[in-house]
Amino acid sequence: MTVSLYDRLGGYDAIGLFATQLVDRAKADALLGRFWAHSGDDRDARALQLLIDYLVRETGGQMYYTGRDMALAHVGMGIDEADWARFIELVIQVAGELGVGASEGGEVLAFLDDLKPSIVITRG
Ligand code: HEM
Numbered sequence: 001m002t003v004s005l006y007d008r009l010g011g012y013d014a015i016g017l018f019a020t021q022l023v024d025r026a027k028a029d030a031l032l033g034r035f036w037a038h039s040g041d042d043r044d045a046r047a048l049q050l051l052i053d054y055l056v057r058e059t060g061g062q063m064y065y066t067g068r069d070m071a072l073a074h075v076g077m078g079i080d081e082a083d084w085a086r087f088i089e090l091v092i093q094v095a096g097e098l099g100v101g102a103s104e105g106g107e108v109l110a111f112l113d114d115l116k117p118s119i120v121i122t123r124g
Contacts, residue, residue, distance in 0.1 A: 004060030008104050012056060019052045021094045031086045035077060058111065071118040084120045088112065 050067035
């Protein structure tokens with residue numbers, strides 16, 4: 001039997017903690033903080049919950065995701081390559097601190113890499 005990435009990451013609580021720490025760090029970050037500069041606490045709480053729901057669903061957990069798809073949710077924000085690189089650094093930092101295994105970490109990074117074209121703006 002194959003064990004889902006969701007279970008191998010530690011289930012809902014582990015994914016919730018990962019997402020919370022990642023977003024906290026992104027909001028406090030010198031480069032990425034601008035994306036949350038004018039949003040209020042309730043808006044942020046809603047977006048964080050949607051991120052958790054999305055990650056739970058995508059890793060194989062039981063969840064009905066009610067948010068927007070990734071392209072629609074981020075279109076117009078102007079997230080560029082440098083932002084993405086910093087975001088990935090924060091993912092690696094938080095995953096390391098939470099003790100995510102090398103194999104699971106690699107799967108998360110591959111999953112994010114697949115999402116990148118939906119989120120990052122391309123300059124022609
Ligand atoms: C540099 C990378 C990223 C930045 C700066 C960013 C920024 C944001 C911001 C500011 C919001 C809130 C939008 C609002 O309040 O309406 C948001 C929403 C969201 N983001 Fe991201 N994001 C990034 C990458 C990602 C990635 C990789 C994922 C998925 C793994 C993701 C999943 C979501 C979800 C699920 C929402 C909520 C969608 C909804 O409101 O329907 N984001 N993002």
